[in-house]
Amino acid sequence: MAFAIEEYTLPAPSDIAVKMYEDSAVLWTHVQATFGLALVGLALGTAVGIAVAVLLHIVPPFKTALSPLLVLSQNVPLIALGPLLIIWFGFGTTPKLILLVLVCFFPVALSILVGLGQAEPHLREYLGMIGASRWERFKRLEFPASLTYLFSGLRIAATYVVSSAIVAEWLGAGANTGIGFYLKLKFSGFQQAAVFGSIVCIVVMSLLFFYMVVLAERLVIRWRPRPEPEWKEASS
Amino acid sequence: MSGSDSRGSTLELEGIVKSYRRGKERTLVLNDVSLTVRAGEFVSLIGPSGSGKSTLFRMIGGVEKPDQGRVLIDGEDRTGHKGLISYMPQQAALFPWLKVEDNIRFALVSTGTPKREAKEQAAQWLERIQLGHVAKEYPHVLSGGMQQRISFLRALLMRRSVMCLDEPFAALDALTRADMQRWLLELWEADRRSVLFVTHSIEEALVLSDRIYVLSPAPATVLRELVVPFERPRRADVWTSPEFVELKREVLRLLEEGHSGTV
Numbered sequence: 001m002a003f004a005i006e007e008y009t010l011p012a013p014s015d016i017a018v019k020m021y022e023d024s025a026v027l028w029t030h031v032q033a034t035f036g037l038a039l040v041g042l043a044l045g046t047a048v049g050i051a052v053a054v055l056l057h058i059v060p061p062f063k064t065a066l067s068p069l070l071v072l073s074q075n076v077p078l079i080a081l082g083p084l085l086i087i088w089f090g091f092g093t094t095p096k097l098i099l100l101v102l103v104c105f106f107p108v109a110l111s112i113l114v115g116l117g118q119a120e121p122h123l124r125e126y127l128g129m130i131g132a133s134r135w136e137r138f139k140r141l142e143f144p145a146s147l148t149y150l151f152s153g154l155r156i157a158a159t160y161v162v163s164s165a166i167v168a169e170w171l172g173a174g175a176n177t178g179i180g181f182y183l184k185l186k187f188s189g190f191q192q193a194a195v196f197g198s199i200v201c202i203v204v205m206s207l208l209f210f211y212m213v214v215l216a217e218r219l220v221i222r223w224r225p226r227p228e229p230e231w232k233e234a235s236s
Numbered sequence: 237m238s239g240s241d242s243r244g245s246t247l248e249l250e251g252i253v254k255s256y257r258r259g260k261e262r263t264l265v266l267n268d269v270s271l272t273v274r275a276g277e278f279v280s281l282i283g284p285s286g287s288g289k290s291t292l293f294r295m296i297g298g299v300e301k302p303d304q305g306r307v308l309i310d311g312e313d314r315t316g317h318k319g320l321i322s323y324m325p326q327q328a329a330l331f332p333w334l335k336v337e338d339n340i341r342f343a344l345v346s347t348g349t350p351k352r353e354a355k356e357q358a359a360q361w362l363e364r365i366q367l368g369h370v371a372k373e374y375p376h377v378l379s380g381g382m383q384q385r386i387s388f389l390r391a392l393l394m395r396r397s398v399m400c401l402d403e404p405f406a407a408l409d410a411l412t413r414a415d416m417q418r419w420l421l422e423l424w425e426a427d428r429r430s431v432l433f434v435t436h437s438i439e440e441a442l443v444l445s446d447r448i449y450v451l452s453p454a455p456a457t458v459l460r461e462l463v464v465p466f467e468r469p470r471r472a473d474v475w476t477s478p479e480f481v482e483l484k485r486e487v488l489r490l491l492e493e494g495h496s497g498t499v
């Protein structure tokens with residue numbers, strides 16, 4: 001039969017569902033582990049990203065000197081960096097977190113850095129006229145103005161954080177938790193239904209992270225007329 | 237307001253020259269502008285659009301430096317010094333992420349008003365200009381005229397001895413405008429700060445000021461300095477007096493002359 005699809009190439013959705021149900025207890029602990037790892041990684045990455053951007057913005061010579069390094073930090077592939085980090089930091093959570101921070105901080109830092117420089121010239125001039133200090137200019141103008149940019153960077157980071165966590169878990173041979181670990185296990189066991197089950201988990205978690213960022217943005221940025229949720233209504 | 241200590245300072249501009257580079261050419265915007273606002277005086281600046289009035293304010297505020305000339309405050313050279321004046325920009329320049337009351341409060345605090353007092357003043361004055369109900373709103377929900385009044389209030393309450401207002405009432409209807417003028421005069425008469433006031437309305441300048449400088453189109457020079465002789469406090473019906481009409485005609489003639497001179 002020309003259209004016959006073997007179970008080991010593409011399992012039926014029903015098989016995937018059944019497998020996920022059977023494995024649900026195990027899956028749940030792995031999902032929790034991955035979720036926690038991604039969340040901490042995203043939070044740390046964001047914090048590092050903000051700190052780096054602010055530093056580069058406040059000390060302009062740093063910006064010219066260190067910007068190439070920022071780009072460089074993204075050029076080393078995770079699969080090369082992961083094993084190195086494990087050699088340096090052992091099999092604990094540290095190397096995984098470093099990996100996630102490296103992935104997450106970049107879009108955040110880059111977008112804030114743009115935002116910090118974009119502050120409305122009229123407002124900048126006004127602060128100058130009334131003699132506001134550098135700190136006030138940062139606090140009242142540049143930082144708040146960069147928040148919308150921060151969130152667009154954060155959306156990118158949130159999109160990548162779960163799959164990066166999977167890679168980190170896949171590489172972190174010693175640790176035996178997380179969907180990445182589960183995936184690796186099932187993959188080498190040729191259990192395709194379980195492999196697809198973990199993909200489902202990854203996709204769902206990724207979406208969850210993305211919407212968490214969207215929600216946080218709504219909660220933080222209240223001073224704008226609310227933009228129509230473009231990704232929802234674009235099709236209608 | 238309390239500020240009995242906040243008496244006005246003298247503001248002198250001496251031979252201010254400023255040009256901007258536009259593409260390859262340099263355009264002269266201010267061509268040797270000299271003017272004085274004596275301590276406690278109310279002086280208006282009238283000039284055609286694009287003559288360089290807002291530019292002049294940026295020199296006074298110190299965010300830009302003149303090519304030539306000096307800015308003196310109380311006789312001392314303050315060219316390029318920031319933070320000496322209270323300022324209302326032509327565009328309201330409210331901070332979109334601060335609620336209305338916080339916009340006022342933060343500006344006052346950063347210019348030296350104690351926190352508690354800034355809060356009280358903001359609340360009290362918003363009430364007084366009938367904007368108390370929007371104190372907790374973000375600026376984007378306000379109309380242009382409302383934003384302008386808030387920006388005006390922010391400048392008015394700032395403790396500085398020189399106040400520079402750039403077309404503060406341009407976006408207001410006649411009645412609100414008259415109210416604002418009345419408040420401005422009341423406050424000014426109470427604490428006599430020095431005021432430099434840009435307007436396109438000749439009546440407004442005549443009702444409010446002690447003196448008026450009329451500027452030529454760019455490159456701007458002072459065409460004439462006029463003294464407004466009406467007694468203080470100004471009567472509400474000054475504009476009906478023949479002298480008023482005469483002065484208005486005079487200013488209009490000057491502006492027309494300057495205009496035809498460039499065409």
Ligand SMILES: Nc1ncnc2c1ncn2[C@@H]1O[C@H](COP(=O)(O)OP(=O)(O)OP(=O)(O)O)[C@@H](O)[C@H]1O
Nearest residue numbers: 256257265284285286287288289290291292326454
């Ligand atoms: N940063 C700048 N670069 C180049 N040209 C400028 C700059 N700022 C102002 N100008 C020019 O200087 C001239 C005077 O501008 P300014 O804003 O001071 O006019 P104005 O008298 O305040 O006009 P209006 O009454 O319309 O507010 C204009 O021709 C403007 O194009």
Ligand SMILES: [Mg+2]
Nearest residue numbers: 289290326402
């Ligand atoms: Mg102007």
